[in-house]
Amino acid sequence: MSDNDQHVQHTWQLTRDGAEDVTIELWADGETVRVDGGEEEATEGGRSMVERLLAKYTAAGYRIERDYPVNDPAPHDEPVEDDEAEPDGGPDKCPECGSPVEYDPRFGDDYREGAAWLCTGCKWGQWVTV
Ligand SMILES: [Zn+2]
Structure with missing residues (x-):
C-alpha cells in the first residue's frame, strides 16, 4: 500500500x-x-x-x-459488513469482447439502479442478482 x-x-x-x-x-x-x-x-x-x-x-x-x-478516515478495527463489497461469482472478463469487468455497486440507467458488472471495453453489463 x-x-x-x-x-x-x-x-x-x-x-x-x-x-x-x-x-x-x-x-x-x-x-x-x-x-x-x-x-x-x-x-x-x-x-x-x-x-x-x-x-x-x-x-x-x-x-x-x-x-x-481513497483513504477512508474511519478506522477498520472491526470487521465491517460492507454491502458494497464485490460479490463472488462475477465474470472474470466480458463475454462479449474479453475486456476486464468492473464491479459497480451503484450503477444506474434509465430504468433501475443497483449493483452491476460492467465491461471496461464495450457497453456490456450485467446486473448483480443477490
Ligand atoms: Zn465488453
Whole structure:
C-alpha cells in the first residue's frame, strides 16, 4: 500500500469518448480540490466545489465512471459488513469482447439502479442478482 495518496479523501473518475479522462480529487483536508486531465486545476471549496465540477464536466458530455474513497478516515478495527463489497461469482472478463469487468455497486440507467458488472471495453453489463 502506498502512502502517496494519503492526502486524498475521495476520487471521481470521469470519461468522455475522444477526450482525456478527468480525475477529480477531494483532499483529506476537506477543502482542496484537484482536477487532473482536461483543464487541470487546483482549487478549494470542498465537496460543494466537487459538485460544481462534476456538474460542469457532465454538462460537457463526461460521465462519472466511478468514484471511491481513497483513504477512508474511519478506522477498520472491526470487521465491517460492507454491502458494497464485490460479490463472488462475477465474470472474470466480458463475454462479449474479453475486456476486464468492473464491479459497480451503484450503477444506474434509465430504468433501475443497483449493483452491476460492467465491461471496461464495450457497453456490456450485467446486473448483480443477490
Ligand atoms: Zn465488453
